[in-house]
Amino acid sequence: MPELPETQIIAAQLNKNLTGKIISQVQVSRDYKALPSTEIFIKAVTGKEIRSVRRVAKNILVELDNGTYMLFHLAMTGRLLLWNDKIGSEKWVKVILHFDNGVKLTFSDMRMFGKAAVLSPKQVGELEARYGPEPLDKNTTPQQLFDNLRAKRTNIKNALLNQEVISGIGNIYATDALFLAKINPLTKTNEITSENATRLLDAIRSVLEEGIKLGGSTLGDKMYVDPSGKEGTYQEHFKIYSKEKCPVCGGKVSFIKISGRGTYFCPDCQPLISK
Ligand SMILES: [Zn+2]
Known part of the structure; x- marks a missing residue:
């Protein structure tokens, strides 16, 4: 299960590769339910530009240019992969984000304990309030x-x-x-x-x-x-x-x-x- 270091590495790489890119198309597998619903998820993120990607506890938070957020939690078997053109032989792909520069991001999850969700800024605030201090924050005592x-x-x-x-x-x-x-x-x-x-x-x-x-x-x-x-x-x-x-x-x-x-x-x- 990815912990802080793994989540941090993923968030940093996504931030580097996806900031400023526009999500041109979203596909969600029929056997998967994005939150709060697949329909809302697709509608909320399609056409949006990525402002930043960061980590909160073991969550990956993607800020969109309209102020809403996409959240991924990998739980036991979730995985986020970037593809430069074609998507390779990845299994259990649940969500595919296509970007305007041809890059694709896949979210796969074999056991489906993970999460792909859209959140409002208020919900992100509530999420952050639920967690204890960040160990690598120098202000944590x-x-x-x-x-x-x-x-x-x-x-x-x-x-x-x-x-x-x-x-x-x-x-x-x-x-x-x-x-x-x-x-x-x-x-x-x-x-x-x-x-x-x-x-x-x-x-x-x-x-x-x-x-x-x-x-x-x-x-x-x-x-x-x-x-x-x-x-x-x-x-x-x-x-x-x-x-x-x-x-x-x-x-x-x-x-x-x-x-x-x-x-x-x-x-x-x-x-x-x-x-
Ligand atoms: Zn010993």
Whole structure:
């Protein structure tokens, strides 16, 4: 599932390639429902010029020249690809945007948990208000993370995946950040100290920045590629995710499921400290 780094890379590439381009035609697959309805979606975006493309949490927001927005959420199996002329052998294509310069953007989604929607500026404001602070925003403070974590009654791993606590983090980067911060994923949020939160925010920033630099993570299913079709390489630099041996102490890595999500940690480097 694309997390902050992958979504950021997609948004940046689309912004670079599509800003100033006009959507000349829109096609939506019959088995797919754009939101609020396919008819409204097509009508709202056809003929519009793209003003900018940016990321909010794990959403891609495309601002159109009439002030409305197109939103894509990739969920588990969504993918956005740019094509210079013909559309290649991409499967499960649900939406095709044709641009005035011949470029096409496809949105495909095998399991259809993703989203293609049009939103008003008001709805975009409401969407942004639902998310916690952006970890890479320099104005985000350890204190904010600490307060948001303490407000949840759960373990730290679950809390990090909660998009109200902090934006854009999913299973892989949460697992790696907890390892770098030497925090056990089962630590209760009410046992997190402000010193933990400071270390954790540093670790989150470090793994997210590395993820962006390395083009995101592409797992064995090859589901994530950037809009040009390129795979990421962060998977070759996982800190603890998917590992059997701890890269720091050489000990055996523990694998557990927390709320159904595979979680890796080193019991020696990330001991569970309980008050
Ligand atoms: Zn270790």
